[in-house]
Amino acid sequence: MHEAVSQKQFSRRSFARGSLGILALAALGSPLLAACSPGAQGGAAGAQGKGALPDFIRYEGVTPDLKGTDLGIPDVFYRYPAQPVKALAQAPGDGKAITSMVQTSSPIPPGVDKNAYWQELNRRLGSDLQISMTPATDYPSKFATVVAGDTLPDIFQVARGANSVPQLLRAKAANLTEHLSGNAIKDYPFLANIPSESWSAAMFGGEIFAIPIPRGVLQSxxxxxxxxxxxxxxxxxxxxxxxxxxxxxxxxxxxxxxxxxxxxxxxxxxxxxxxxxxxxxxxxxxxxxxxxxxxxxxxxxxxxxxxxxxxxxxxxxxxxxxxxxxxxxxxxxxxxxxxxxxxxxxxxxxxxxxxxxxxxxxxxxxxxxxxxxxxGSPTHSVVAFNKNAGDRLETFLQVANWLAAPFGTEEYLFRKYGVKGVHYQLSGTDPVPLDSGVGQTQLGQQYLADAPTVLYLPGEEDVVKAQYEQMNRVLPDxxxxxxxxxxxxxxxxxxxxxxxxxxxxxxxxxxxxxxxxxxxxxxxxxxxxxxxxxxxxxxxxxxxxxx
Incomplete structure (x- = not known):
């Protein structure tokens, strides 16, 4: 019989070592043009070092039907809560426009002037969120061009396959360590709700230069x-x-x-x-x-x-x-x-x-x-903030925190489904997208910040329960x-x-x-x-x- 290898233990603790490096994002696109300072720290393998991960502070404002585990198994919800929690009391924006760029796998939606969802998103954020969307297959090339031209926006998704990521982040991204390391992240409760294993992708040399887009075990x-x-x-x-x-x-x-x-x-x-x-x-x-x-x-x-x-x-x-x-x-x-x-x-x-x-x-x-x-990797990609953010960095982090509001909140319901009667209707307590509204809601906002994934399929309790049970059988090994x-x-x-x-x-x-x-x-x-x-x-x- 073939023996199991020793590395198969899988837990949050197993990612503590990974927090000292940075995700070797898969080479999926064209090379990043050389646009970083030649004096930027980090060699071929990256300059490693010790540093504190953000604390993981699980959001307890919504109770799942089946609770996730430290193995990365997601929470299970059989239906959307009848009374979604309003998790944040005020808009996170500062009244000024915020520029951003992301990839998308969806058709490009109507512009903000013809998009009721985008307009409502800006109202709820308290800032005009300008999102430059590029098809996923073209995004690495677009990202390389923007980096080479030194025209990175306020918030940017780092292209998977970009070259010299450690040097890029040190040269172009804001250092988030003092804002997010350890218990400092408690000021951003929904970023703190992102599991520890995803944060390894956002760190370099023991310092935090980005926020992760978490996927748990769903990429397995x-x-x-x-x-x-x-x-x-x-x-x-x-x-x-x-x-x-x-x-x-x-x-x-x-x-x-x-x-x-x-x-x-x-x-x-x-x-x-x-x-x-x-x-x-x-x-x-x-x-x-x-x-x-x-x-x-x-x-x-x-x-x-x-x-x-x-x-x-x-x-x-x-x-x-x-x-x-x-x-x-x-x-x-x-x-x-x-x-x-x-x-x-x-x-x-x-x-x-x-x-x-x-x-x-x-x-x-x-x-x-x-x-x-x-x-699979617990992180889809990482998102960084322009090094020139200055005093606005706090605003950008609060906007990211809002975008990461978890399942069961009012903010999540709007972010994923839009406005009731315009973009979705309710079947019981579950949102059902309307064909007329789906095209407006796909802005790629989930690649600026996102909540941990959950297992949820309206009206199919047995389906999500079966997936949860299979994960519990397989993932421990x-x-x-x-x-x-x-x-x-x-x-x-x-x-x-x-x-x-x-x-x-x-x-x-x-x-x-x-x-x-x-x-x-x-x-x-x-x-x-x-x-x-x-x-x-x-x-x-x-x-x-x-x-």
Whole structure:
């Protein structure tokens, strides 16, 4: 039996070390243009140091139906409170305009002059919040241009994939340490309500230069199952091993009926059954990448076998995430990989499908026992404030605090849904968006500041309860990344390119175009092409964080 690795303990305490670095934000876009002072502190791995995280002060003004846990499991609400709490007595603004820039995945809404929601938002804030929105795919390039031109607004979302983030923040962002470190954050109760693990992303050298957009565990990827379709076949049990899973997939697949068990080869799920580390394995300060482990080669062989057995949609390698969702929703696949955040979204997308029901696989050990789910980053991105904010920094922080008001408050209800009768109606006590109003409310404001996520799907108590229970079964054995919160400049600059090359070889192996032995050469190329440098930078940052 494959033994669980030692790094799998997952708790708020495990993030204390990460608070000494800064999130190595995924390289998702174009490079950041060189616009920071050459004298800015921080090398390739970032200058690490000791500093105090903001205190975590849980907001107790609203009582959930099921309380979240220190494992990062969110609070559960079966319905929106009938009498939302008005959490703040006065508007946070100072009467002056506030400029900002964010990414968005939604269509650009009407401008403020034609947008009743935006106008009401400004009234409630007490300042005109000017938001420059850029599609997410274009945001890294836009951000780089703005930094290079030294035209950053008052509040800005740091682009994921930006180069030289530590230097950028020291050169361009306000130092928030004296305002937010330790119990100083109590002046901003909704920022204090953001869990500690998310704050590691906002710190550099023991100082706070940004606020995090928290996501808890919802960015973790799991293996979904069509519970309704399986139940119709009398299948309710969870697979107890990889062989159990493969046998079940063979039983379910019927190419003549255009049905396969899997939308794609579940390579990460297989790796988790083998206790492959979440990104890196750390032992006595030394890091081993997941792709260097012998267990990863075992996972590749198992994945190759799955594809060869005909249990995966043959178009899997040419398809994208949207098509995987379509196959899963249409019932031409029984299993698919997706993030925890997709759980309620599948129900919304399947509206009208009578009896539609999903659940998720637990993570068994490859040969039995338990595997270990990879815990996703607790932070979506970080938001900084212009270094030239001066006396207005207090106002900007109060506005961010307002934007982070938690679920169950009057402020949250407005921020997410707008004005009753204009942007939403109530079904019982739950807000139901109106088609005519949705286009106005998507300003990207959730990327300026946001509350911790909750599990909530109106009218579907059983759905959120099932997700909560599955999280409680799986997350105690989950693995957090040992380098969460640490920064490697080489990873930001080269990581995406190196990963793309590995994925190409991986996909060839899974389709039996190359032997599993080809993985050894691919890993050697990864190491010489920058992987070893990434490792050394992260080890340097890790050692400094423990000093």
């Amino acid at each position: 990827t799991i293996q979904y199952r069509r519970e309704d379709l399986l139940a119709a076949k009398g299948i309710t049990a969870q697979p107890a091993s990889f062989q159990d899973y493969l046998s079940l997939c063979k039983e379910l697949s019927d190419p003549k009926a255009n049905t396969w068990a899997l939308t794609q080869v579940p390579i990460n799920f297989i790796a988790q059954t083998l206790n492959v580390p979440n990104g890196w394995r750390e032992e006595n300060g030394q890091l081993t990448n997941k792709d260097e482990t012998p267990e990863m080669k075992e996972a590749l062989e198992a994945g190759r076998r799955m594809f060869a057995e005909g249990v995966v949609n043959p178009d899997a390698f040419a398809a994208n995430a949207g098509q995987y969702k379509q196959w899963f929703l249409a019932g031409t696949a029984y299993f698919t990989g997706d993030s925890y955040s997709a759980w309620p979204a599948y129900y919304q997308q399947a509206a009208g499908q009578e009896g539609f029901k999903i659940s998720a696989l637990d993570v068994p050990g490859f040969d039995g026992g338990k595997g270990s789910l990879w815990i 989950g693995s957090a990344s040992p380098v969460e919160g640490l920064y490697s400049e080489t990873e930001v600059r080269k990581g995406s390119q190196l990963e793309k090359k590995l994925r190409s070889v991986r996909d060839d192996i899974l389709q039996d175009r190359q032997p599993v032995a080809a993985w050894d050469d691919a890993v050697k190329e990864w190491r010489s092409g920058g992987g070893d440098k990434i490792r050394s930078e992260l080890e340097e940052a890790l050692a400094a964080s423990k000093a």
